[in-house]
Amino acid sequence: xxxxxxxxxxxxxxxxxxxxxxxxxxxxxxxxxxxxxxxxxxxxxxxxxxxxxxxxxxxxxxxxxxxxxxxxxxxxxxxxxxxxxxxxxxxxxxxxxxxxxxxxxxxxxxxxxxxxxxxxxxxxxxxxxxxxxxxxxxxxxxxxxxxxxxxxxxxxxxxxxxxxxxxxxxxxxxxxxxxxxxxxxxxxxxxxxxxxxxxxxxxxxxxxxxxxxxxxxxxxxxxxxxxxxxxxxxxxxxxxxxxxxxxxxxxxxxxxxxxxxxxxxxxxxxxxxxxxxxxxxxxxxxxxxxxxxxxxxxxxxxxxxxxxxxxxxxxxxxxxxxxxxxxxxxxxxxxxx
Amino acid sequence: xxxxxxxxxxxxxxxxxxxxxxxxxxxxxxxxxxxxxxxxxxxxxxxxxxxxxxxxxxxxxxxxxxxxxxxxxxxxxxxxxxxxxxxxxxxxxxxxxxxxxxxxxxxxxxxxxxxxxxxxxxxxxxxxxxxxxxxxxxxxxxxxxxxxxxxxxxxxxxxxxxxxxxxxxxxxxxxxxxxxxxxxxxxxxxxxxxxxxxxxxxxxxxxxxxxxxxxxxxxxxxxxxxxxxxxxxxxxxxxxxxxxxxxxxxxxxxxxxxxxxxxxxxxxxxxxxxxxxxxxxxxxxxxxxxxxxxxxxxxxxxxxxxxxxxxxxxxxxxxxxxxxxxxxxxxxxxxxxxxxxxxxxxxxxxxxxxxxxxxxxxxxxxxxxxxxxxxxxxxxxxxxxxxxxxxxxxxxxxxxxxxxxxxxxxxxxxxxxxxxxxxxxxxxxxxxxxxxxxxxxxxxxxxxxxx
Numbered sequence: 001x002x003x004x005x006x007x008x009x010x011x012x013x014x015x016x017x018x019x020x021x022x023x024x025x026x027x028x029x030x031x032x033x034x035x036x037x038x039x040x041x042x043x044x045x046x047x048x049x050x051x052x053x054x055x056x057x058x059x060x061x062x063x064x065x066x067x068x069x070x071x072x073x074x075x076x077x078x079x080x081x082x083x084x085x086x087x088x089x090x091x092x093x094x095x096x097x098x099x100x101x102x103x104x105x106x107x108x109x110x111x112x113x114x115x116x117x118x119x120x121x122x123x124x125x126x127x128x129x130x131x132x133x134x135x136x137x138x139x140x141x142x143x144x145x146x147x148x149x150x151x152x153x154x155x156x157x158x159x160x161x162x163x164x165x166x167x168x169x170x171x172x173x174x175x176x177x178x179x180x181x182x183x184x185x186x187x188x189x190x191x192x193x194x195x196x197x198x199x200x201x202x203x204x205x206x207x208x209x210x211x212x213x214x215x216x217x218x219x220x221x222x223x224x225x226x227x228x229x230x231x232x233x234x235x236x237x238x239x240x241x242x243x244x245x246x247x248x249x250x251x252x253x254x255x256x257x258x259x260x261x262x263x264x265x266x267x268x269x270x271x272x273x274x275x276x277x278x279x280x281x282x283x284x285x286x287x288x289x290x291x292x293x294x295x296x297x298x299x300x301x302x303x304x305x306x307x308x309x310x311x312x313x314x315x316x317x318x319x320x321x322x323x324x325x326x327x328x329x330x331x332x333x334x335x336x337x
Numbered sequence: 338x339x340x341x342x343x344x345x346x347x348x349x350x351x352x353x354x355x356x357x358x359x360x361x362x363x364x365x366x367x368x369x370x371x372x373x374x375x376x377x378x379x380x381x382x383x384x385x386x387x388x389x390x391x392x393x394x395x396x397x398x399x400x401x402x403x404x405x406x407x408x409x410x411x412x413x414x415x416x417x418x419x420x421x422x423x424x425x426x427x428x429x430x431x432x433x434x435x436x437x438x439x440x441x442x443x444x445x446x447x448x449x450x451x452x453x454x455x456x457x458x459x460x461x462x463x464x465x466x467x468x469x470x471x472x473x474x475x476x477x478x479x480x481x482x483x484x485x486x487x488x489x490x491x492x493x494x495x496x497x498x499x500x501x502x503x504x505x506x507x508x509x510x511x512x513x514x515x516x517x518x519x520x521x522x523x524x525x526x527x528x529x530x531x532x533x534x535x536x537x538x539x540x541x542x543x544x545x546x547x548x549x550x551x552x553x554x555x556x557x558x559x560x561x562x563x564x565x566x567x568x569x570x571x572x573x574x575x576x577x578x579x580x581x582x583x584x585x586x587x588x589x590x591x592x593x594x595x596x597x598x599x600x601x602x603x604x605x606x607x608x609x610x611x612x613x614x615x616x617x618x619x620x621x622x623x624x625x626x627x628x629x630x631x632x633x634x635x636x637x638x639x640x641x642x643x644x645x646x647x648x649x650x651x652x653x654x655x656x657x658x659x660x661x662x663x664x665x666x667x668x669x670x671x672x673x674x675x676x677x678x679x680x681x682x683x684x685x686x687x688x689x690x691x692x693x694x695x696x697x698x699x700x701x702x703x704x705x706x707x708x709x710x711x712x713x714x715x716x717x718x719x720x721x722x723x724x725x726x727x728x729x730x731x732x733x734x735x736x737x738x739x740x741x742x743x744x745x746x747x748x749x750x751x752x753x754x755x756x757x758x759x760x761x762x763x764x765x766x767x768x769x770x771x772x773x774x775x776x777x778x779x780x781x782x783x784x785x786x787x788x
Contacts, residue, residue, distance in 0.1 A: 047452075050448070050451070050452055051448035051449060051451065051452040051453075052448060053448075054403065054444040054445075054447065054448055055441065055444045055445035055448055057407075057444070058436060058440050058441045058444050058445075060407075061407060061410060061436045061440060062433065062436040062437055062440075062441070064410055064411065064414075064436075065410065065429065065432045065433035065434075065435065065436040065437070066429075066433045066436075066437075067429075068410075068413070068414070068421065068425055068428070068429035068432055068433065069425065069429030069430050069432065069433040070429070070433075071425075072421055072422055072424075072425020072426060072429060072499075073422055073425070075414045075418075075421055075425065075429070076414055076418035076419070076421040076422045076425070076742075077418065077744075078414065079411060079413075079414025079415045079418060079421075080414060080415055080416070080418035080742035080743075080744045080745060081744055083415050083742075083744070083745055083749050083753070084749060084752070084753075086411055086415060087415070087752070087753045087756065090407065090408050090411055091756060091757075091760060093404060093407055094404040094405070094407075094408070094760060094764070095760070097400055097403055097404035098400050098401060098404055098764060098767075098768075100400075101396060101397060101399075101400035102397075102400070102767060102771060105397070105771050105774075105775070106771075106774075146743075147422075148743045148744050149744040150744065295425060295426045295429070295501075295502075296426050296496070296501040296502065298501065298502055298503060299426045299427075299429075299430055299501070299502045302430060302502070302505050303430060303433060303434075306433075306434050306437060306438070307437065310437045310438050310441075311437070314437065314441045314445075317442075317445055317446075318441075318445055321445050321446075321448060321449050324449060324453060324456055324457070325449075325452060325453075325456070334454075334455060336451055336452060
C-alpha cells in the first residue's frame with residue numbers, strides 16, 4: 001500500500017474516532033436541557049462527559065491537522081469552500097466549550113440555564129452540519145480546474161445532504177442517550193433509556209434512507225457496482241441490532257452497536273470516496289484525489305513515523321481515562337460542573 | 338474593504354485574542370505542578386489549597402484558550418487557502434504533530450486532573466498536572482516551529498509553485514525557533530508570575546483569610562516573575578541579534594532606521610512621517626544600536642531605504658517596507674513593559690528579603706494594575722513579529738496578498754468578522770467577571786461555595 005492510500009485511511013480513522021466520541025458528547029449536550037429537570041440532574045448529565053469531551057474534541061483538531069499535512073489541497077478547498085457552515089461550527093464549539101466550564105461558576109438560575117441552552121445549540125448545530133458537510137464531499141460540489149470551490153452556500157443545502165445532516169443529528173442524540181443510560185444513575189439514566197427508545201425509530205429510518213439514497217445519488221453504484229455495498233449494509237444492520245438490544249433493555253451492547261453504526265457509515269463514506277477526497281460536480285477530472293491533493297512523499301513518510309508512534313499512545317491513555325472514570329455519575333458523586 | 342483586508346483583520350483579532358489566554362496557561366500549569374508536588378512532598382494542606390485555588394483560575398482561562406485555538410487552525414484553510422496550498426507540505430506537519438503529540442496529552446490529562454482528585458493517589462494526581470504542563474509547553478514548540486518557518490524558511494525546496502519539506506531536522510532546529518521558543522516560554526512564566534502577584538497582593542492588602550496561603554503564593558510568584566523577566570531580557574537580546582541577520586527589515590522598522598548607519602544610533606523617541614520616510618523629531622543615542630546588534634559600539638546596521646533597494650533587486654518591484662509606526666511602537670511598548678516588570682520584580686525581591694513587603698502598601702497596590710504589563714508585552718511582541726514580516730506571509734517566498742482564499746467574498750468575511758468580534762467581546766466580559774469574582778473570593782471562600 002502506498003503512503004497516499006495509508007493517509008487516506010488514517011484520515012478516515014481520525015474522522016471515525018471523532019464521530020464516535022464526539023457523537024455521544026454532542027448527544028449528551030443535546031439531551032441536557034430536556035432530560036435534566038432540575039439543576040442537579042443537569043449537573044449529572046454535564047459531568048458524565050466532563051473528563052472526556054475536551055480530549056474527544058482533539059480528534060477533530062487532529063483530523064484537521066492531518067488533512068492539512070497529508071492533503072493540503074483537500075484541506076484548503078474544503079475549508080474555504082465550506083466557509084459559512086464551518087463558521088457556524090466554530091461559533092458553536094466556542095460557546096459549547098466555555099459553557100461547560102462556566103455554567104457551574106455562578107449559582108443564579110438564569111446564568112445556569114443560559115449556559116445549558118448554549119450547550120444544547122452548541123451541540124446540535126455541529127451534529128447537523130457535520131452530516132451535511134460529509135455528504136457533500138461524496139455528492140460533489142462545484143470545484144474548478146484550479147481546485148477552487150466556485151459554488152455558494154446554498155449548493156451545500158441539497159436534499160440528500162440535509163437528510164444526512166438529520167441522520168447525524170438524530171443518530172448522535174441516540175448514541176448520547178445510550179451513553180447517558182450507561183454513565184449515569186437514577187432518574188436521569190431511566191429518562192435516557194426512554195429517550196433512546198423514542199429516538200431509535202426515526203434514527204434508523206433516516207439512516208436507511210440516507211444510505212440507500214446515497215448509493216444512487218452519489219453515483220457510487222454506477223462507479224463501483226454492488227461489491228462495496230457490504231459496508232453500508234453492515235452499517236444498517238448494526239443500527240437494527242442497536243434497536244434489538246435496546247428493546248431487551250441491554251444498553252451496553254446497544255451503545256456498542258450505535259458506535260458500530262457510526263464507524264461503518266463513516267467507512268461507507270470513505271469507501272465511496274476512494275481514491276477521491278472531494279468530488280467535483282463540474283468535471284470528474286477536477287475532483288481532489290489522494291494523488292493530486294497530496295503532500296510530497298517526504299512529508300508523508302515523516303508524518304507516518306509520527307502517527308505510527310503516537311496514535312497507539314493516544315488510544316492507550318484515552319482508554320485509561322475512561323477506565324479511571326468508569327463509575328456511573330449520580331447524586332452522590334462529587335460534581336465539578 | 339476587500340476580502341484580503343478583512344481576512345487580515347479577522348486573523349489579527351482572533352490570534353491576538355487567543356494569545357491573551359495562552360501565556361497564562363503555559364506558565365501557570367508549571368506553577369500548579371510545582372505547588373501540587375510540594376503538597377505531595379510535605380503533606381502540608383496549604384499547598385493543596387493553593388493548588389485548588391489557582392487551579393480554578395487556571396481552568397477558567399484554559400477554556401477560553403482552547404476554544405479560540407480551534408478557530409486559528411480552521412482559518413488557515415477558510416481564509417488563507419492559497420497559503421495552505423503553498424505551505425501545506427511544511428506547515429501542516431508541525432500542526433498535525435502538535436495535535437497528535439501535545440494537545441491530546443494536555444486535554445486528556447487535564448480532564449483526569451480536574452475530575453480525579455478523589456480517584457487517583459496523591460502523587461499520580463500531581464503527575465497528571467506535570468503531563469498537562471509538559472503537553473501545553475510542547476504544544477507551543479510545534480506551533481512556533483510552524484511560525485518560525487514563516488519568519489525564516491529552512492529545509493525546503495520550491496517545486497511546482499509550492500514549498501516542499503526536505504529536512505524535518507532543519508524545521509525543528511530552525512535558528513528562529515531556538516530564540517523564539519525560549520522567549521515564549523519565558524513570557525508564559527512572566528505572565529503567570531505577575532498574575533499570581535496581582536491576586537495575592539489584593540488579598541495581602543485586605544488582610545482577610547488565607548493570609549499564609551497568599552504569602553506563600555506571593556513569594557512563589559515573585560521568584561517566578563524575576564526568573565522569567567531576567568530570562569526574557571537575555572533571550573530578547575539574542576532574538577534581536579538574530580532578527581538583524583535574517584529579517585533586517587523588521588529591525589530597521591522597529592528602530593525607524595531609515596538609512597544604513599555605521600555605527601548605528603538607537604532611537605529613544607521618534608515621531609515618524611511614513612510617507613516621506615523620515616523622522617519629524619527624534620532622540621537617538623549614538624552607536625547603541627550597533628552595540629545591540631554586534632555586542633560592540635560599531636558595525637553596520639541596515640536601514641529601511643537601503644533594504645528596499647536591495648529587495649527590489651532580489652524580488653522585483655514592490656513595496657517591501659512594513660508599517661514603520663506599528664513596528665516602532667510595538668517594539669517600544671514590549672521592551673518598555675518588559676523592563677518595567679523586571680524593575681517591579683527586583684524591588685519586590687528586595688522587599689521580601691527584608692521581610693517587609695506587607696508594610697509597603699504602595700508596592701502591593703501597584704502590582705494590581707501591573708497585571709496589564711505582561712498582556713501588553715505579549716500582544717505587542719506578536720504585533721512586531723507578524724507585522725514586521727509584511728508584505729510577506731512567508732518571508733521571501735509568498736506575499737500575504739497572494740495567500741488569501743479565492744472562493745471567499747468580502748461579504749462572507751465581513752459576516753464572520755462581525756460574528757467573531759461580537760462573540761469574543763461578550764465572552765471577554767464573562768471571562769473577566771468570573772476571574773475577578775473567583776480571585777476575590779479567595780481559597781476558603783471557594784471551598785465553602787463548593788461544599
